[in-house]
Amino acid sequence: MEKNKTLGRLFTSRVWRSVFRHGLPISNRARAESVFYNFFLHVHPVKVRKRSLKITYTWALGGLTAGLFIILTLTGALLMLYYRPSVSEAYADMKDLQFVVSSGLFLRNMHRWSAHAMVAVAFLHMLRVFYTGSYKPPKEFNWVVGVILLVLTILLSYTGYLLPWDQLAFWGISVGTNMARAVPFGIGDKMSYLLLGGNIVGENALVRFYVLHCFILPIATMVLMGVHFWRVRKDGGV
């Protein structure tokens, strides 16, 4: 079986076995074990229905949304290295990203397009779930978690929209927060004041959006994604 002795020795070495408790997935037993023992794979059941592997069954939309989230986290972390959330520096940092940071422009493009794609794909995912009736009992709660995740996705995109500090960003956010002001009884004003840290979009708003975008919202999304996947698994999905 083992063509290569060195590799064989590696796979049976103590260190390797301490990391991967299962053998190579060449036997069904090892395949099952890799799902049991691997943290990343344990969101899946050991066996899946063949039907659900068909691409037209889910259009892979949920998985793509998760994939986009991973891409966004990675590119976002790299962008954070070059970006300072301050009115005087933010725009200049965008220019530096574009002109002098190695692959900076690529990172930013990737982050931007992935963000737009994630909103769209998450929405499509919701439609798919609706049209296949996958929200029906016992999956009601998971549908609710999904709706919250969609809202979080939009909020993530929206908070990131301000960070380049260009005209598009500034006025996009101003228009958006002005919409929120329409909430009656002064609640809207309070809400937008809380969000912006003032009455207009300025330095405070930039810092708040930065913290929301890079810390609070991603954490919340990750936790809810965990719940979402867990429920999918428990309710018999892939």
Next chain:
Amino acid sequence: MSKEYEAEGSSDAKKIPRRVEFVKDRTAARVRQEETETVMTVPNLVVREIIAFMILVIVLSLLSLFFNAPLEWEANPQHTPNPAKAPWYFLGLQELLHYFPPIVAGVILPMLVVLALVAIPYFNVNLKQEGMWKQHRPQTLVVALITIGAMCIVLLIFDVYAMLVPTLVMTVLMLIPYFVHSEKGFIGWLGTRPVQWWIMTWFVLIVVVLTAIGTLFRGPEWSWTWPWEHIY
């Protein structure tokens, strides 16, 4: 089919067994065993997931290599661009704001939409996914027409043709299977669409139309502008 097969929705597995087979009208009375052919997750599913992820990265990378993310002038609070637009996913709302008072467009409607979405699974409406005109045809028609009519009047009062037209299109599509009886083809397919399908599709159509108008067809002062006649 008679009442005893009516499914009950609940997530309490103790009271009601979890898996419910819905017996639709057109299926034979005998319950076929669920197709349960399964395969190992590793490698079948995992490999597909990895392929999907790689294709995603490839597509996005190509996109990023050829199209640059927009970066406009530095923010200038002194100068409002005309029109000032929110991110594209809010442009449907912004378009609504053009028709309705802010409290309706900016607060009530979005709240209703989110609440409706959250509430969807908790209304056990038509769990069997029966076609809309399957039962109580005249009553359904009266209720549907009154609801749609009332909505259209509201839309007419506010001059919201952007919503009125999709609504009418959907209404016409919905009424076709009522008058034309056919089991086959597109009309047959329409006839099997349940009521919640019609509502959701109508909602999606409205969202798409409003977002598209807001994104592509709105110029200075939020006036109608064709995408090719942008100033500059």
Next chain:
Amino acid sequence: MKNQRKIFAIVAIIFLVILAIAPFKGFFPEWKKYQNSYNDLIATLPQKVRPTEIGIKQIWVQSLNRVDRCTTCHLGIKEPALKNAPQPFRTHPLMHHDIEDMGCTSCHDGQGAATEFKEAHGQSEFWDQPVLPAKFMEASCGKCHKDQEVREAPLLSLGRKLIAEYNCAGCHKIEGYSKRWVPPLDGVGSKVNGGWLINWLKNPTAYWPHARMPNFNMPDEDANNIADFLKTFTTLSDGSSLPAIPASVLNPADAQKAKMLELGATRFGEARCISCHSVNGKGGYVATDLGKVSSKVSIEWLYNYIKSPKHVMSNVEMPRFRFSDEDLAAVVLYMKNEFVDYDMVQPPDHTPDPEAYQKGLTAFKKYNCSGCHELGTMNRAEEMAPDLSFVGSKRMYEIDFGQSKIDRSLPEYIQTKLMTPHAFSATAKMPKFGFTEQEAQAITVALLANRNESIPNKYVRRALPRGVFSPQGEFGKLVDDLACLACHKMQGSGRLVATDLSLEASQAQPDWIMNYFKVPYSLRPILTERMPNLSLSESDRKILVDYMQVNFIADSLNRTVPINDTLALHGRSLYFDRYGCQSCHQIEGKGGYVGPPLDKLSSRLKAGWVYYWLKNPQVFKPGTIEPNNNLSDADAEAITAFLLKQKKE
């Protein structure tokens, strides 16, 4: 299922390739190409030039908050050997500032942070300050050099002068400019002829090609209404009417007339009116042209105006000549007879609109006439046109180019707007000033300097704010009455048509000044502006000279120079042989005409002045063509002695 492995393999390869391309792309930026060809280029040069290290280069000027990466490609800026190299490697021509101190974009504009051609030169949509075209380059000087006159930037200086002269501040708010005096309109009803007024309103340049009043492209109706409206203002600003004038001027007897005209012509010449005024284009440029004045103003007004200019027109800069009644009548009659506009076309008769006053007032406001002209309490209107304080920072999205086909750039917009105000909108309110292309370019340059940029104080050069010199007492009254400051400068105030008088008493002998007032002669034969004969009385002249002796004198210029023959002889050889002064000045009957003749110098100048002037003329008269020869003290003394000995020979 079966193909899963193949698909996986293919996708994985594409995935890895694409992931590799992205960072790989960064290894071949545009600028590397330029740096490599720079190194190739200098290898071909005969001179030894240090090759550049491959990498992004930048100049960071912290105090200006600029990062300029221009030198990444513009590699030869400081390299004299590349004087004729192709761009982007060519040597920078004469550089007035240290590049490390200023960066590049603070003068040239463009996007300093960028490292790609299009972006760096600001040709992308979202960068509003593209590299300044050479013809507007001086605009950048004006960002820091706030003085009126910037010697190295003639176009900027011209533009600033024109902005002041054409009273742009009448309608626009422009930092550093206040509204200029323009003839007030009180009493205009008894001043000008109605037909002339309509013609003037419709097209000022038809009367006088260099009129500063712009052409408002006024429809007949508005011109008629404004004229009718203005004709109702017959009383002077103090409420009085024009005093009646002697019958001898109005209706001179035929026998007398010829004599009077002859006398008038003589007095007109003697008074040297054309030092300031021109007659059909010939003469001075300080005041208006007189060539057609008799078709413009009434004889009553002209008589009273010459008699007492400031009474008739407040704050006008015209000296009150001390003509006798007879002379005055003769001069006025002469002018009435002589300066007629024979080509004037009377505008068609119009029946005054019954609501002409109201409509005229509306039109008067519509054209913002009161932006420049004072009229009663209407005074100066609020700025009605765009604020130009930061016009140089205007964004492209703030400019409406209308249907115009010009280049989409701010400088082109401003220049076009200045030359053809209606180029962008048919309803634009701005009138047409008839600027030449060069004038429009100069004004554009001056306007582009008005940026909304914070520039640290250490960069800013600004002429010290001048206090306004307004002498009091008898001297003050005379200075006002004689409008000395219209031509002379005193203590930083006034215009520099004639000499600066601030050190006059250190310079000239009091007796000479007394005589000069009596019979002014031109020191420099080639100058056109000459001191008019103001016919001052003995006591007036004394007041002026006494004041100067106390105030226009500097003790530091007091110096006695031993005047003896030996020294003078030495000075003479220095004058002729060493310094060659005779090439410009006349002495002993020979020499040039550029400078004033020096024969009678000792009766005019004081020794101390001559001495210090010789040592450094530019201190006293910036821009004088007299060279600074860096004379030693001894040489200066010798030449001074030589020059002051002249009287005796």
